[in-house]
Amino acid sequence: LDADEFRRQGRLVVDFIADYYARIHEYPVRPAVAPGFLARQLPETAPAKPEPNALAAALRDVRDLILPGVTHWQSPNHFAHFAATASNVGALGEALAAGLNINPFTWAASPAATELEVVVTDWLGKALHLPENLLFSGGGGGTLLGTSCEAMLCTIVAARDRKLAEIGEERIGDLVVYCSDQTHFSFQKAARIAGIRRGNFREIPTSRESGFTLSPKALLAAVRADEAAGRVPLFLCTTVGTTPTAAVDPIRELCAVLAGHDVWVHVDAAYAGAACVCPEFRHAIAGAEAVDSFSTNPHKWLLANMDCCALWVRRPEVLTAALGTDHDVILKDPSAQDGRGVVDYKDWQVALSRRFRALKLWLVLRCHGVEGLRGFVRAHVRMAAAFEDMVRADTRFEVPVPRRFSLVCFRLRSVVVGERRRRRDDAAANELNRRLLEAVNATGRTYMSCAVVGGVYMLRCAIGNSLTEEGHVREAWSVVQEEATAILATAAP
Ligand code: PLP
Numbered sequence: 001l002d003a004d005e006f007r008r009q010g011r012l013v014v015d016f017i018a019d020y021y022a023r024i025h026e027y028p029v030r031p032a033v034a035p036g037f038l039a040r041q042l043p044e045t046a047p048a049k050p051e052p053n054a055l056a057a058a059l060r061d062v063r064d065l066i067l068p069g070v071t072h073w074q075s076p077n078h079f080a081h082f083a084a085t086a087s088n089v090g091a092l093g094e095a096l097a098a099g100l101n102i103n104p105f106t107w108a109a110s111p112a113a114t115e116l117e118v119v120v121t122d123w124l125g126k127a128l129h130l131p132e133n134l135l136f137s138g139g140g141g142g143t144l145l146g147t148s149c150e151a152m153l154c155t156i157v158a159a160r161d162r163k164l165a166e167i168g169e170e171r172i173g174d175l176v177v178y179c180s181d182q183t184h185f186s187f188q189k190a191a192r193i194a195g196i197r198r199g200n201f202r203e204i205p206t207s208r209e210s211g212f213t214l215s216p217k218a219l220l221a222a223v224r225a226d227e228a229a230g231r232v233p234l235f236l237c238t239t240v241g242t243t244p245t246a247a248v249d250p251i252r253e254l255c256a257v258l259a260g261h262d263v264w265v266h267v268d269a270a271y272a273g274a275a276c277v278c279p280e281f282r283h284a285i286a287g288a289e290a291v292d293s294f295s296t297n298p299h300k301w302l303l304a305n306m307d308c309c310a311l312w313v314r315r316p317e318v319l320t321a322a323l324g325t326d327h328d329v330i331l332k333d334p335s336a337q338d339g340r341g342v343v344d345y346k347d348w349q350v351a352l353s354r355r356f357r358a359l360k361l362w363l364v365l366r367c368h369g370v371e372g373l374r375g376f377v378r379a380h381v382r383m384a385a386a387f388e389d390m391v392r393a394d395t396r397f398e399v400p401v402p403r404r405f406s407l408v409c410f411r412l413r414s415v416v417v418g419e420r421r422r423r424r425d426d427a428a429a430n431e432l433n434r435r436l437l438e439a440v441n442a443t444g445r446t447y448m449s450c451a452v453v454g455g456v457y458m459l460r461c462a463i464g465n466s467l468t469e470e471g472h473v474r475e476a477w478s479v480v481q482e483e484a485t486a487i488l489a490t491a492a493p
Helices: 003-026 055-070 088-100 111-129 150-168 169-174 185-193 216-228 251-258 272-277 279-285 315-321 357-392 426-444 470-490
Strands: 142-145 175-180 201-204 234-237 263-269 294-298 307-315 407-412 447-451 456-462
Touching: 003 055, 088 357, 111 307, 111 357, 142 150, 142 357, 150 169, 150 175, 150 185, 150 234, 150 263, 150 294, 150 307, 150 315, 169 175, 169 216, 175 185, 175 216, 175 307, 185 201, 201 216, 216 234, 216 251, 234 251, 251 263, 251 272, 272 279, 272 294, 357 407, 357 470, 407 426, 426 447, 426 456, 426 470
Parallel strands: 175 201, 175 234, 234 263, 263 294
Antiparallel strands: 142 307, 294 307, 407 456, 447 456
């Protein structure tokens, strides 16, 4: 790595990124490309020798070949899924971590990187009003992983090993895990990797009446039925801000019904955890004092560029008992050998090697401040409320589930009001809304996604990008209205 060359090339890349952001709104949000479009334009093998001015030539290809084929997640008109927020310091923090290229797998492998992660996870936990018992300062502790799926996997494995130590390893086939039918599929994946039998994965149905949240009564009934059949309840994954509709499971009540059943309770707050930075949303995690672990993705709604999932556990020793490796004398520093006050983060995750994510999150917290993050979240919630008002003002549409945080779910009504009141059947209404989403996204002017809950297809407008302003939200609604008018003109009565 040559310092002068790095300076020169670094400027090229920074200018490139800045130019991209200056023009990002000019791209169609979602590209209109067919599979294989890029491979056809690139050579079949890597160059044998470096090209002259290779970086500049490659950047031209990024501009001319690659950018026209990406979905522009940072576009102010991107309202699909949940946002992956970006910020100057989030991106530069990533660049800094990549530039330093440190691998803080143990305290000894990079003391300051490890200690910064300890500090910054406590900072973030306090900013989110997490219970003290999840923070290092209260006997728990946090770490920064890449994704929520990793957080789920690590915590299931911790719960599994603790339970098997009690009941015997041969009973792994009896362990049962619980969630609702709204839980993200990554939980199922994590449970499978952790060795939970497919037949012991309980996805408890939710209903429209309960707002698609997990019912404590239904959970208790499932747990009791498993216990009566000789199975062993192990783990509950609750969600604060489900992916389809941002529903919030009642943590306090769920923990209460599990008291005495020795089930590990995890909170997956991948998206909505960020909202807890605002005191007015703290109620979403009421009762979290009783949970065993909690995770959220600051890369979703807290300005930390991809990737960053913060996981906190109440008893770090249970996690490290499951994921720790002890025979690696070479990795340990003799001065830290007694382990006092030393965190070896390799024992908190699946892999040995890890990225220096704390740097980016620390920069975000320092440069925006907790008040800045509150303002960021509140602005999006206000825009979502404005979008909801626009939907409700158009009698052709309905908001089938309450808006939560910055997510609005909406659809063309199945009951058509007007001169002749009539009802479309459910399948026809779903099909109409599916066509509407396709038409809206085909314009390239905005990009939304969908959810199907309780058999009802709805469009999702998830506000959360750094560049999104009220004008973009109004423009998105105009696109929806225009496309709805066109589709209804041709729709079967
Ligand atoms: N949980 C929820 C509620 C989500 O919305 C998502 C993704 O959007 C995930 C988990 C998966 O997150 P990850 O990609 O970090 O594993």
